[in-house]
């Protein structure tokens with residue numbers, strides 16, 4: 001179940017809630033369902049880096065090295081050897 005951030009259009013209350021596909025979330029403050037779904041806040045920097053490197057490993061496994069710097073290529077190739 002994903003967690004989404006919402007802004008209540010009726011009272012301006014901001015909250016996050018678990019959303020099931022078959023339910024409509026309501027504002028916990030005024031019970032309005034006139035909500036604006038917010039774009040997820042930025043993930044912590046470390047998490048972004050982890051995601052970026054995971055994508056790079058996938059690309060490396062598929063042989064797409066073209067857009068990597070030489071140092072990154074070396075790192076990826078080294079990592080591959082250790083596996």
Ligand SMILES: [Zn+2]
Pocket residue numbers: 008009010011012013027028029030031032
């Ligand atoms: Zn509200």
